[in-house]
Amino acid sequence: MSRLLIKWLLIVLLLLGCYAAPAQRPAELGQILDGNQSIHTYLTVYSDSSKALGIDDILQPLYQQQFSVPTHLAYEQAHWGKISIRNEHKKVKFYFLYVGQNDYIDAYYVRNGEVVNHVKSGYLYAGNEKYLEKGSYYIPIEIGPETTQDLYIRIEESLHHDPDFDLQLYSSDGWTKKIINKQVSDLIFQAIFWVMLLYNLFLYFNTRIRSYLDYSLYLFTVSTSYLFLSGLLREIVLQNTPEMTPYFMPIISLTLFMYWRFVLHFLDFKHKFPNFLKYLQPFMNLNGVLAILLLIYLAVTMELKLPVLIMRYQIILNVITIFALIYLLRGSKFPLNKYFIVGTFLLMTFSLVEAITWDPNISTAILVKYGILFEMIVFSVGLSQKKKIIDEERAIKLKQEIQQFKNNETLAQWQKEELEKIIDSRTEKLNQKNEVLKEAFRRAEEAANAKSEFLSIMSHEIRTPMNAVIGTIHLLLSENPKKSQMDNLKTLKFSAENLLILINDILDYSKVEAGKIKLESIPFDIRELTKGIGNAHEIKAADNGITFSILIDHKIPSSLQGDPARISQILNNLIGNAIKFTPKGEVRLLINLKERKRNKVKLQFAVEDTGIGISKDKLEIIFERFTQAHADTARKFGGTGLGLAITKRLLALFESQIYVESEQGQGTKFFFTLELAEATSPTTIVDIDPKDLTPYVKDKRVLIVDDNEINLLMAEKFVTKWGMLCTSVRSGQAAIAALFDQDFDLILLDLQMPEMDGYETARTIRALENEALSSIPIIAISADTIDNVQQSVFQSGINDFISKPFNPPDLLSRIHQHTSEIKKTNKA
Structure with missing residues (x-):
């Protein structure tokens, strides 16, 4: 229911x-x-x-x-x-x-x-x-x-x-x-805009008169404004994205900005009406700023009511300003004023009516369209008149320059004659000075060559006995000496190594000054490199009663491309200094990754210590040669004062520089950055303790070639101690003869020998027809350094090089490397 x-x-x-x-x-x-x-x-x-x-x-x-x-x-x-x-x-x-x-x-x-x-x-x-x-x-x-x-x-x-x-x-x-007829009419009007725009651009590129460029930009903004007002922008250009149309509303404000920009240059306000310019230029910029602010407002709110109201008052204000300017310029005799007044008056009148009655929904611009067309005609005539005025001014200026040139020509002729007399006199004096400078340069060059030759000879002569001294010390240390003898041997070893460091510092500095050091670019492992550096310095740090540590950023790639020898030299110099000047506390090596891009890394190296520090007034001079922070430093701690100087110059080869932060009594921090490439292939690391290599080289047969009896004796003792079978000869001829009498696994060859030196001996061996003899590994042992002889060594067919005085474990490692079964298999 x-x-x-x-x-x-x-x-x-x-x-x-x-x-x-x-x-x-x-x-x-x-x-x-x-x-x-x-x-x-x-x-x-x-x-x-x-x-x-x-x-x-x-x-x-x-x-x-x-x-x-x-x-x-x-x-x-x-x-x-x-x-x-x-x-x-x-x-x-x-x-x-x-x-x-x-x-x-x-x-x-x-x-x-x-x-x-x-x-x-x-x-x-x-x-x-x-x-x-x-x-x-x-x-x-x-x-x-x-x-x-x-x-x-x-x-x-x-x-x-x-x-x-x-x-x-x-x-x-x-x-x-x-609809269609209106759009056709509007498109024809747009075509007129662009024809005039391109025509004025053409005139600008031909005449370089800025007013043509400004007028082209003004026409572009007028064209875009008309597209917006007439609806063509929405119905043709932005047909599938009509929601973007309101963002073009501020183009009207930008058009006003470009209008003022054109007028100020067209009428040359800077020179003709400077008093007006100081008011009109800020007003022009205000129109540009307002265009940007309106665009931002529309992008944030998409609200049209306020922008429409603002632009309506903006147009009215601009029209009033233009009418006021027309009134103020009415009495001026500048010929271009009439084109501005006539061309602008009708357009501004129509724009004022349009601004008062403008409805953005209807977007009609009929009055403005005809006003712009009239303005284009008048301004085009005005621009042609401006070109004519500029051409006349240029012609007058050219005539004046020609007349001035003629007046100067006579003066120049007289000046030329006088200058020729002065030049002849000075040339004669310069020639005399050049002769003196050439002679001084020749003497300096001779002195530099003599210095280089002297250092090379001294290097060889000093390193040869040092090889015997250091080799004997190593032998004595390996024979289990008594405790009292051990202390004396360690003292002797320390003194000998310090002497070798001084010699190396002096020779390295000489090479850097002469520009003879070139950086290598080979793959290396940064962690293995620092591991070797750590092993070298940990014992010295422990002897001094301090701790030494190395911290490496885990993000640093292991395999890098660069010169590991020079990087080691730089770090050894800085770490050695830090340990030497740190009586207590610690020394740290820090390596951080600063940047990584495009297969390159930028690394920051820092060596920090808690040592005696450096006073601020000494921070600059410590990098000068033979200079230390305090007068008693060399006496108290030893050293040549060349370590930091060499470090600074080596870093310059890397296109880097060293910085220091220190406070006396509070420790020191040296730091620098290096940009290194990442290696395309990983480096092969063989991490074997030299003490473990003795069984691998036992019973290997080695031929030792050296004209120095002491060096020969030292080499024999070491290879015999390692269980190798050795034969010794004292000349290159004897070495070649020995090859035909016995079988050898390796040759240790001195380079500096009379009659037949090591290079010629190596070339002769490599030229032998017997492949078993010509392919025997050869290790060169010389008192020279690899930097001086590298090219000659490898051109002679020598496999490896070790400098005297040599480190016995290093020599053992090289012998193992070249006598191993793997090497023999590869050669076979």
């Missing part, structure tokens, strides 16, 4: 609703064509505050009863319009219905209560979504003969906030005339 009651109540309510809804009569096509009469009176409207209703909802009786005569349409709501259009003719008719300027327009064609078609139009729908790509606010209507078409139109605003139903019906011809 209750269900039946509810059903009848609903039927009654629907009947009452239908009775309350206004009767809607169809609009007849024959009376309302081509916008001659509005069909707004045939429209009823329903406002959807939720914006969520679709056409299926609207067709329900509950909503049909709420359609009513349209009143004020609020932009916060979506609005549905309903209209019926009847075709009384006896043939199918096709029309275009102008809906009104709305952001979104959806038209639903309904027949017998069913939706038969759906098309889109409006400001913000993309062109590829709309039935009509041109004419943003039109929808098509196709009606059969003597038929009534029910049409439901949904409109919604998101930008302009002024929804509107302004229904007007157009035939196909009427629509074409209204």
Whole structure:
């Protein structure tokens, strides 16, 4: 019973609703064509505050009863319009219905209560979504003969906030005339802009008169502004992204900026009207800044009301300023003023009217269009007149320069004669000085060569006995001496090694000064490199009662490309200094990765200590040769004062420099950066303790060639101690003869020998026809250094090189390397 009651109540309510809804009569096509009469009176409207209703909802009786005569349409709501259009003719008719300027327009064609078609139009729908790509606010209507078409139109605003139903019906011809002809006209006008723009650019590149460039830029902004105002920008350029159109609104402000930029240069305010320039230039810049601020505001808010208001007042203010300027310049006799006044006056008048009446929804710019066309004609004539004035000024200036040149020519001739006399006199004196300088240079060169030769000879002569001294010390230390003897031997070893360091410092500094050191580029392992450095310094640090540690950034790649020998030399110098001048505490080597890109790494090396420190007034001089921080340093700690000087010059070869931070009594920090390439292939590391190599070289047969009896004896003792079988000869001829008498696994060859030196001996061996003899590994042992003899050594076919005095474990490692079974297999 209750269900039946509810059903009848609903039927009654629907009947009452239908009775309350206004009767809607169809609009007849024959009376309302081509916008001659509005069909707004045939429209009823329903406002959807939720914006969520679709056409299926609207067709329900509950909503049909709420359609009513349209009143004020609020932009916060979506609005549905309903209209019926009847075709009384006896043939199918096709029309275009102008809906009104709305952001979104959806038209639903309904027949017998069913939706038969759906098309889109409006400001913000993309062109590829709309039935009509041109004419943003039109929808098509196709009606059969003597038929009534029910049409439901949904409109919604998101930008302009002024929804509107302004229904007007157009035939196909009427629509074409209204839309297509307008766009063709606008495109022709755009073509005129670009022809003038390109023509002025052409004139600028031919004459380099800046006003042509400024006018071209002004025309570009005018063209873009007109595209925006006329709707071409949205309907053609941004057809599929119409939501971007409002971002172009600030181009109007930018156009004003470019206008002032052109005018200030066209009328040459800088020279003709400087008093006006100090006010107009800030005003010009204000227009440019305002364009940027408006763009930012639109990007953040997408709200048009405030920008439209601001630009309206901006245009009015600019127009007033231009009228005031025209008034102030009216009495000036500058010939270009009249072109500015005539060309601008009409445009500004039209712009003022347009600004007052401008509606961004309508976006018409007819008055401004004709004002700009008139201005282009006048300004073009003015620019040609400006070119004529500039050409005349240039001609006058050229005449003056020619006259001045003629006046100067006579003076120049006299000056030339006088100068020739002075030059002849000075040339004679310079020739005399050059002769003196050449002689001084020759003597300096001879002295440098003599110095280099002397150092080379002294190196050989000193290293030879040092080899015997250091070799004897190593032998004695390896024979388990008594404790009292051990202390004396360690003291002797320390003194001998220090003496060798002094010799090396002096020779290295000499090479750096002479520019004879060149950096290698070979792969090496940074961790293995520092491991060797650590092993060399840990014992010395422990003897001094301090700790030595190495910290390496784990992000540093292991395999790098560079000169490991010179890097070791730099680090050894700095660490040795730090240990020497640190009576207590610690010394640390820190290596950090600063940057890594494009297969290159930038490393920072730092050596820190807690030693005696350096006073601030001594921080600069410590890098000078033979200089130390205190006068008693050499006496107290030893050294030549060359270590830091050599380090500084070696880092210069790496295109780097060393820095120091120190405070007396608080320790010192030396640091520098190196940029190294990452090695393309990993380095091979053989980490074997030399003491473990003795079994590998036992019973190997070695030929020792040296003309110095002491050196020969030292080498024999070491190789015999390692269990090798050795034969000794004292000349190159004897070595070649020995090869034919016995079989050898290796040759230890001295380079400096009388009659037949080591190089010639090696070349002779390599030239032997017997492959077993010509391929015997040869290790050169010389009192010289590898830097001096490297090229000659390897050109002679020598496999390896070791400098005297040699480190016995190092020699043992080299012997093992060249006599191992792997080496023999590879050669075979």
